[in-house]
Amino acid sequence: MSKLVTCIVCEGKIQVSDDLLEGEIIVCPDCGSELEVVSLDPLTLEEAPEVQEDWGE
Amino acid sequence: MAKVFMFYSRLRTEERLLIEAARQRQIHFEPVVVSDRMWPNEIGGKGDVALCRCIGHVQNHALALTVEARGLITINPSNVMEICGNKISTSTRLSTAGIPQPDYAIAFSLEGALECAQKMGYPVVLKPPVGSWGRLLAKVNDRDALEAITEHKLHLGSQHSAIYIQKYIDKKGFDIRATIIGGIPVSAIRRCSDHWITNTARGGTAQSYPLSDELKKLLKQVHEAIGGMMLAVDLFETDSGWLVNEVNGQPEFRSSQEDITGVDVAGQIVDMAWSAACKEGEGVV
Numbered sequence A: 001m002s003k004l005v006t007c008i009v010c011e012g013k014i015q016v017s018d019d020l021l022e023g024e025i026i027v028c029p030d031c032g033s034e035l036e037v038v039s040l041d042p043l044t045l046e047e048a049p050e051v052q053e054d055w056g057e
Numbered sequence B: 001m002a003k004v005f006m007f008y009s010r011l012r013t014e015e016r017l018l019i020e021a022a023r024q025r026q027i028h029f030e031p032v033v034v035s036d037r038m039w040p041n042e043i044g045g046k047g048d049v050a051l052c053r054c055i056g057h058v059q060n061h062a063l064a065l066t067v068e069a070r071g072l073i074t075i076n077p078s079n080v081m082e083i084c085g086n087k088i089s090t091s092t093r094l095s096t097a098g099i100p101q102p103d104y105a106i107a108f109s110l111e112g113a114l115e116c117a118q119k120m121g122y123p124v125v126l127k128p129p130v131g132s133w134g135r136l137l138a139k140v141n142d143r144d145a146l147e148a149i150t151e152h153k154l155h156l157g158s159q160h161s162a163i164y165i166q167k168y169i170d171k172k173g174f175d176i177r178a179t180i181i182g183g184i185p186v187s188a189i190r191r192c193s194d195h196w197i198t199n200t201a202r203g204g205t206a207q208s209y210p211l212s213d214e215l216k217k218l219l220k221q222v223h224e225a226i227g228g229m230m231l232a233v234d235l236f237e238t239d240s241g242w243l244v245n246e247v248n249g250q251p252e253f254r255s256s257q258e259d260i261t262g263v264d265v266a267g268q269i270v271d272m273a274w275s276a277a278c279k280e281g282e283g284v285v
Helices: B013-025 B059-071 B079-083 B086-095 B109-118 B142-152 B212-228 B265-281
Strands: A002-004 A014-018 A026-027 A034-039 A044-048 B004-008 B029-035 B049-053 B073-074 B104-107 B124-127 B138-140 B162-168 B175-181 B184-192 B205-208 B228-240 B241-248
Touching: A002 B205, A014 B109, A026 B079, A034 B205, B004 B013, B004 B265, B013 B029, B013 B049, B049 B059, B049 B265, B059 B073, B059 B079, B073 B265, B079 B086, B079 B241, B086 B162, B104 B109, B109 B124, B109 B142, B109 B162, B124 B142, B138 B142, B175 B212, B175 B265, B184 B212, B184 B265, B212 B228, B212 B241
Parallel strands: B004 B029, B004 B049, B049 B073
Antiparallel strands: A002 A014, A026 A034, A034 A044, B104 B162, B124 B138, B124 B162, B175 B184, B175 B228, B184 B205, B228 B241
């Protein structure tokens, strides 16, 4: 199952699956923005933070 | 009943794989986002296991310290994160254990950096002590470049005030990343690139690589030197033998998964975490 959400940057429509989890990153197919799922109820997106100096391994 | 928590900040492929592996095993497993609450808190207790999976080293280490103080078993323990999260700590620990690695040195000034390079011979590689994904690495071929880069680094703040300098190794287009879980080497991949930086995060491609007895022996030595329940070791294969380049304490492992290596790394991590939780519940650990 999937649903449509609105991109907070370009207001384009993004299809997302129902099994989203907090912390997940989705990419808007229209503008390419990386959006982070910060809440599931209600579903809330924010622009994902830039890569930090100590990220990854 | 003990439980395995997965504390994370950004849900990467690895965290998805861990959630799926736990679901398949039907164990007590709970993913928890760390961002929107204070730490320590009431989540978990003595004997529970915490897979610390924050994407940033500083947050992951702080998280591990706070949940350890409440009696949770952290994977990895905070002291292992501390060693692996800083290349100076890792290299000095490997030196103490007599494990082969590229020549390295630390400099605090331009004069120190020039002395390092003169003794090692150019090219040298400058790396931030804390960092990954091949970020801010600099291959320095001559004195002019070293002077310029060192000057820039010394203006980047305290994180860059200790300059980690490593002898450049001609790795012939690839390095090896080996995964150790519960002290046992379980898989290795060869990371190839036309660029001298071969991290898969920078476009390096991964192929399975056989774990020879010689390589397994070296990896066990690395584990003995550093500890931890899960390590990813980056190595160079040179004409004169293996060199351990870096040791990662909270690795991304999507390129070491079943489709490439035939090894279910996520499943083995979850099994190891669950086993630790069950043992603690029985009072064995």
